[in-house]
Amino acid sequence: xxxxxxxxxxxxxxxxxxxxxxxxxxxxxxxxxxxxxxxxxxxxxxxxxxxxxxxxxxxxxxxxxxxxxxxxxxxxxxxxxxxxxxxxxxxxxxxxxxxxxxxxxxxxxxxxxxxxxxxxxxxxxxxxxxxxxxxxxxxxxxxxxxxxxxxxxxxxxxxxxx
Amino acid sequence: xxxxxxxxxxxxxxxxxxxxxxxxxxxxxxxxxxxxxxxxxxxxxxxxxxxxxxxxxxxxxxxxxxxxxxxxxxxxxxxxxxxxxxxxxxxxxxxxxxxxxxxxxxxxxxxxxxxxxxxxxxxxxxxxxxxxxxxxxxxxxxxxxxxxxxxxxxxxxxxxxxxxxxxxxxxxxxxxxxxxxxxxxxxxxxxxxxxxxxxxxxxxxxxxxxxxxxxxxxxxxxxxxxxxxxxxxxxxxxxxxxxxxxxxxxxxxxxxxxxxxxxxxxxxxxxxxxxxxxxxxxxxxxxxxxxxxxxxxxxxxxxxxxxxxxxxxxxxxxxxxxxxxxxxxxxxxxxxxxxxxxxxxxxxxxxxxxxxxxxxxxxxxxxxxxxxxxxxxxxxxxxxxxxxxxxxxxxxxxxxxxxxxxxxxxxxxxxxxxxxxxxxxxxxxxxxxxxxxxxxxxxxxxxxxxxxxxxxxxxxxxxxxxxxxxxxxxxxxx
Numbered sequence: 001x002x003x004x005x006x007x008x009x010x011x012x013x014x015x016x017x018x019x020x021x022x023x024x025x026x027x028x029x030x031x032x033x034x035x036x037x038x039x040x041x042x043x044x045x046x047x048x049x050x051x052x053x054x055x056x057x058x059x060x061x062x063x064x065x066x067x068x069x070x071x072x073x074x075x076x077x078x079x080x081x082x083x084x085x086x087x088x089x090x091x092x093x094x095x096x097x098x099x100x101x102x103x104x105x106x107x108x109x110x111x112x113x114x115x116x117x118x119x120x121x122x123x124x125x126x127x128x129x130x131x132x133x134x135x136x137x138x139x140x141x142x143x144x145x146x147x148x149x150x151x152x153x154x155x156x157x158x159x160x161x162x
Numbered sequence: 163x164x165x166x167x168x169x170x171x172x173x174x175x176x177x178x179x180x181x182x183x184x185x186x187x188x189x190x191x192x193x194x195x196x197x198x199x200x201x202x203x204x205x206x207x208x209x210x211x212x213x214x215x216x217x218x219x220x221x222x223x224x225x226x227x228x229x230x231x232x233x234x235x236x237x238x239x240x241x242x243x244x245x246x247x248x249x250x251x252x253x254x255x256x257x258x259x260x261x262x263x264x265x266x267x268x269x270x271x272x273x274x275x276x277x278x279x280x281x282x283x284x285x286x287x288x289x290x291x292x293x294x295x296x297x298x299x300x301x302x303x304x305x306x307x308x309x310x311x312x313x314x315x316x317x318x319x320x321x322x323x324x325x326x327x328x329x330x331x332x333x334x335x336x337x338x339x340x341x342x343x344x345x346x347x348x349x350x351x352x353x354x355x356x357x358x359x360x361x362x363x364x365x366x367x368x369x370x371x372x373x374x375x376x377x378x379x380x381x382x383x384x385x386x387x388x389x390x391x392x393x394x395x396x397x398x399x400x401x402x403x404x405x406x407x408x409x410x411x412x413x414x415x416x417x418x419x420x421x422x423x424x425x426x427x428x429x430x431x432x433x434x435x436x437x438x439x440x441x442x443x444x445x446x447x448x449x450x451x452x453x454x455x456x457x458x459x460x461x462x463x464x465x466x467x468x469x470x471x472x473x474x475x476x477x478x479x480x481x482x483x484x485x486x487x488x489x490x491x492x493x494x495x496x497x498x499x500x501x502x503x504x505x506x507x508x509x510x511x512x513x514x515x516x517x518x519x520x521x522x523x524x525x526x527x528x529x530x531x532x533x534x535x536x537x538x539x540x541x542x543x544x545x546x547x548x549x550x551x552x553x554x555x556x557x558x559x560x561x562x563x564x565x566x567x568x569x570x571x572x573x574x575x576x577x578x579x580x581x582x583x584x585x586x587x588x589x590x591x592x593x594x595x596x597x598x599x600x601x602x603x604x605x606x607x608x609x610x611x612x613x614x615x616x617x618x619x620x621x622x623x624x625x626x627x628x629x630x631x632x633x634x635x636x637x638x639x640x
Contacts (some may be wrong), residue, residue: 022440023233026432029228029425047225055222057231057454058461062186062235065458068451070514071184072282072459074558078182086182093183097191101469104194109215134222138215139463 009149010065018060025053048128055137063144066152072076087155095154102146109138163205167479170196174470174520178512184459185516189466193473200477211477217468221461225421226331226353231457232424233276233324235243237283238456239431239447243440245291247391248273251399254391261379263299267292267397268375272368273406276324281514281551284314285562293567304571305378308579311552311559312371312530318514318548320362321357321410324460326515327420330356332522333540340530351536353420359537360544363594365549378582391516394399405430417600434594460515467519480524487528494533495595497563501529502546509550513558517547537605538598545591552584556635 028050036043065071078086116132123131170192175190200206221227252266270292275284288310296306318325324592332351337350391399409427412418418426435441441449474480490497522543530536551559554577564570571579594600 002166015454016451019447019454022231022450022453023432025228026232026235026425026428029232029421030429033422033426050228051223052224054228054231058222058227058457061454061458062229062462062465063458064451064454065456065462066184068455068458070452070455070459071186071518072463073182073184074512075182077179081182089181089183093181093187093191097187097194100194101190104211105215105218107211108221112215112219135219137222138218141218 004151007147008151011144011151012067014144015060015064015067018057019064021053021057025050028053044126045128048123048126049125052130052133055134056140059137059141060144062141063148066145066148089157090146091153094149098145099149099153102142102149105142106146107137109135109142113139118148163203164478164482166196166199167474167477168482170470170474170477175508175512184462184506185512186459186466189463189470189520193466196473196477200473203559206476206478208476211472214469216474217472217620218465221464221468224331225623226327227461227464229271229327229421229424230324230419230460231453232428232506233327234456234460235453236424236428236431236451237274237287238452239289239435239441241291242445242449244398245270245274245287247395247398248402248448249291249295250391250395251403252634259376259380261376263296263301264305264309264375264379264498265372267296268307268316268368268371269308271313271316272320275314276320276326279351281314281318281559284317285310285559288313289563289566299377302571302579303567303569304575304579307563307567307571307576308583309375309378309564311557311580312583314559314563315548315551316368318551319355319360319367319544321360321364321413324431325518325547326356326360327353328515328518329522329540329544332518333526333536333543336471337513337530337536338522338528340527340536344534346534346538348534351540354413354416355537356540358604359541362600362603363541363545363590366600367587367590370590371583374582374586379568399457401434405563413439462538463515464519467516467523469572470520471523480527483524484528487525488532496594497529498539501525502542505543506546506550506553509547509558510553514551515548535598535601537601538594540602541594542591545587545594549584549591550589552587554580597607 005049028046032043032050035041035046078089081089113132113135115134119132120129121132121135122129173195174185174188177183177192178185179536181188197208197211201208249266252269253262256262256265267288271284271288274287292310293306293312296309301309317323330351332355333351335354337348340346341348341350405427409418409423413420413423432441435445487497487501489613490500504525505517505521507519512521526539526543529539533539554560554573560576560580564573566575570576605638
């Protein structure tokens with residue numbers, strides 16, 4: 001198995017796992033209301049934990065959208081391009097857009113993320129632990145986007161059938 | 163370099179249409195190109211781009227944005243679990259008339275549209291549920307496509323929709339500096355304000371659409387036999403309707419936050435689906451797969467737009483737009499109309515979310531310096547977005563419907579079918595434009611936007627515009 005296949009499989013598995021985060025996200029954010037108004041406790045804890053899960057879910061979701069082809073596009077003209085041309089345009093998009101952007105984010109956020117990790121930063125308002133995971137989610141987002149961009153760039157273009 | 167930003171905006175439009183690439187990819191690529199240009203010419207402080215990670219962390223840390231995946235999941239569950247039952251129930255409840263199918267389609271659009279994620283998603287969802295049935299009723303393709311297109315845009319205006327939530331967040335960001343800079347004693351608007359402001363215009367438009375569907379439907383269908391409604395479908399429809407109304411009422415009344423309402427809706431649907439065994443592992447996996455993919459489409463756009471607007475700000479384009487908006491002569495209505503025309507033109511190529519994330523943050527802040535009534539501006543933006551999606555020949559909803567229909571109607575016939583709905587939409591836009599009290603329905607006099615303590619001169623407004631939303635500061639380098 002080539003490293004591209006392995007990378008493809010790893011990214012696929014990350015998304016397949018992350019999609020289930022929707023379940024605890026729904027439950028935790030639903031619980032906020034009864035915890036706050038009825039039990040009058042643990043509402044902020046539920047909110048903070050929900051925030052962490054939300055950040056992780058969103059971080060992976062961008063690449064999930066790329067793989068599922070759900071991004072918003074306007075292909076009034078591009079629908080007339082051949083498949084080969086469209087694949088090439090996608091490669092160029094990944095090469096000059098997504099990949100350099102992801103690299104820049106990894107570089108520019110290094111100090112922010114690393115320092116947050118080192119001190120295991122807590123939520124500023126509540127003092128609950130785990131805020132550093134939200135910052136780490138930015139790296140997860142950038143790394144998955146970078147991996148998917150590599151897959152797009154390296155994937156062999158199909159033969160022109162149209 | 164201010165005009166470079168305008169050229170980049172144009173490049174984004176050309177890139178989106180010409181390449182067929184996702185708008186997010188085009189935005190990021192053009193933003194990087196603009197940043198590289200600024201760096202190469204050494205004319206702008208390009209180091210400010212290092213503030214981008216902080217802005218992106220703010221997105222991941224945003225309470226309101228948590229509502230997005232929840233509403234998306236709720237929309238998916240609604241489509242899978244109750245859309246069919248709602249349509250059948252609506253047809254069964256309505257008096258036996260030839261108009262019932264069209265009216266049912268319109269009502270379904272109003273109920274599901276707000277949760278569907280985008281106009282595009284609404285078109286796909288409603289086409290699946292409504293179109294085959296309208297075909298079976300003998301409705302012509304022109305009327306069928308017109309009704310699906312109009313119903314798909316209802317979600318733009320009816321709260322608590324994703325469009326409303328995101329526009330609220332953007333309007334809050336735009337209104338805050340405007341209030342600070344002008345010295346007005348206004349309270350900065352929030353999600354609840356915009357929900358309230360949109361309620362009456364949305365209600366009026368919905369009633370107009372139902373009346374028009376009723377009138378059009380009298381001659382459009384050939385059968386009057388409603389589809390059979392089983393007891394379980396009736397129960398599902400009734401429960402869903404009650405839940406949706408409670409949800410909407412709770413949010414509008416301020417009893418729930420938008421995020422909590424979305425969580426409650428999603429949790430209720432999830433629990434009921436599991437209890438009735440209509441949701442099993444496979445279905446749930448598919449729903450969550452779609453949920454993360456649609457959520458990703460929205461957030462990638464938000465992330466890309468954040469990058470792009472930061473580059474525009476670094477290039478000084480926001481100040482240029484400020485000056486241009488400030489220079490529109492005449493009454494406030496003219497300034498509002500000018501900005502709305504720009505938004506309307508953008509809607510030919512961009513979906514609601516793209517406009518909210520990219521265009522609104524650029525053109526609305528300077529408008530709110532001139533115009534105090536942020537609720538009025540917000541609702542006008544919503545109405546313009548909705549109207550633009552149906553504007554022939556390139557309106558986004560029109561193109562989507564024609565693109566997804568198996569036998570699309572000729573454009574000329576479709577436009578004829580669409581004409582009464584368009585007339586109603588533009589009439590409502592004009593009414594709200596010249597009668598701002600419609601968006602202050604039920605609001606105390608003291609809450610309506612107040613003028614500054616003293617009138618500001620043009621020079622003073624321009625000076626404050628220049629100070630407004632200063633460029634991001636450099637993060638610590640260590």
